[in-house]
Amino acid sequence: QVQLQQSGPGLVTPSGTLSLTCTVSGASMASYYWSWIRQPPGKGLEYIGYVSYTGITNYTPSLKSRLTILVDTSKNQFSLKLSSVTAADTAVYYCATDVITFGGVPYGMEVWGQGTTVTVSS
Amino acid sequence: DVVITQSPLSLAVTLGQGASISCRSSHSLVDSDGNTYFNWFQQRPGQSPRRLIYKVSNRDSGVPDRFSGGGSGTHFTLKISRVEAEDVGVYYCMQGVHWPPTFGQGTKVEIK
Numbered sequence: 001q002v003q004l005q006q007s008g009p010g011l012v013t014p015s016g017t018l019s020l021t022c023t024v025s026g027a028s029m030a031s032y033y034w035s036w037i038r039q040p041p042g043k044g045l046e047y048i049g050y051v052s053y054t055g056i057t058n059y060t061p062s063l064k065s066r067l068t069i070l071v072d073t074s075k076n077q078f079s080l081k082l083s084s085v086t087a088a089d090t091a092v093y094y095c096a097t098d099v100i101t102f103g104g105v106p107y108g109m110e111v112w113g114q115g116t117t118v119t120v121s122s
Numbered sequence: 123d124v125v126i127t128q129s130p131l132s133l134a135v136t137l138g139q140g141a142s143i144s145c146r147s148s149h150s151l152v153d154s155d156g157n158t159y160f161n162w163f164q165q166r167p168g169q170s171p172r173r174l175i176y177k178v179s180n181r182d183s184g185v186p187d188r189f190s191g192g193g194s195g196t197h198f199t200l201k202i203s204r205v206e207a208e209d210v211g212v213y214y215c216m217q218g219v220h221w222p223p224t225f226g227q228g229t230k231v232e233i234k
Contacts, residue, residue, distance in 0.1 A: 045163075045171065045214055045225040060222040094170055107159035107218020110182065112170040 002027040004095050004113035012089075012120050018082040022095030022113055029053040029071065033098040034078040035106050036069060038091040039115075046091075050098055050106050051078050058104060085120045092117050124149045124217055128226035134234040141202040143229045145215035150195050152219070159218035162191055162200045165228075166211040174213075175200065207233060 008020035022034070036048040049059035051069040059067045068081040082089060092115045099108035125148040135141045151158050162175040173182050175191035178198060188203040202209055210233060215226040 044228045045216075047223045047225070058221070101153055101157075101159060101218065102155055103153065103219075103221075105159070105218050105221050106223050107161065108173075108176070109161065109163070109171075109216070110173050110176070112172070115170050 002032075002097055002111045004097070004111060006093070006095055006113040006116045008116055008118075010117055010119060012085050012118060013122050014086055014120055015084055016120075018085050018089060018093075018118055018120070019079065020093055020095075020116055020118070021077050021079045024076045024078070027097070029073045029076060029078075032108070033100050033106060034069075034071065035096045035098040035109060036080045037094045037096060037109070039094070040088075040091045047106070048080065048093075050100070087120050090118065090120045123222060124151075124220045124224050126215055126217060126224055126226040128215060128229050130229060131227060132230045132232075134232050135202075135205045136234045137207065138204050141205050141209075141231060143200045143213055143215075143231075145193075145198045145200075145226050147196045147198075147217055149220055151198075151217050152195060158194065160191075160193070160198050161216045161218065162189075163214045163216065163225075164209075164211050165214065166208075169211075171214065202231075205231070205233070 003025045005023045012018045030053045033050045035050040051071045066083045071078045095113040096109045097111040098106040127146045163171040165171045179191045212228045
């Protein structure tokens, strides 16, 4: 079965770039779309964006100017980079498998990574 | 963005009793292909979310049949027929029809 293993630093300085990686096992990268979701402390879930195995991306509008999601099929990985971070970006970040509708909207999120707690602080 | 309003935000249930969570959407969640892309997730304390229900009423593999989803259009419900201790956590609903996908605020379920 599909498993997602997240990695990346847990502390990022303000105005820096948050970088996380999700390593996929048990499935081909072509089998799914690959999403990122985050959860600020004590709050609910916020969808961030997705990437396909061909590199097609779609980002939530509120983060679009600062966000890059990439895929590396040779390593069975996809990654998230969020630039110019502030304390408001402090959250648990999750990667997840996904499928999308004909309209391009993700609706799956069947399998999730273990989560990475990222704190933005000097 | 589509706003999903969950209620109640907190629920204390006696073991063995039933529970119901409601989600109302600001927009219809019937897609142009006729499907309704509406999911339910469970997040146990300290864990990642786990999908329970997809497309309104389909249980994921391994999900006990005491969990059931229903509804249509803009109103959806998750029912737990006989709450067990392992059901403690926060439950989220989510729509996957309108970009970006959005989640309800979450309902915290605890044992009375």
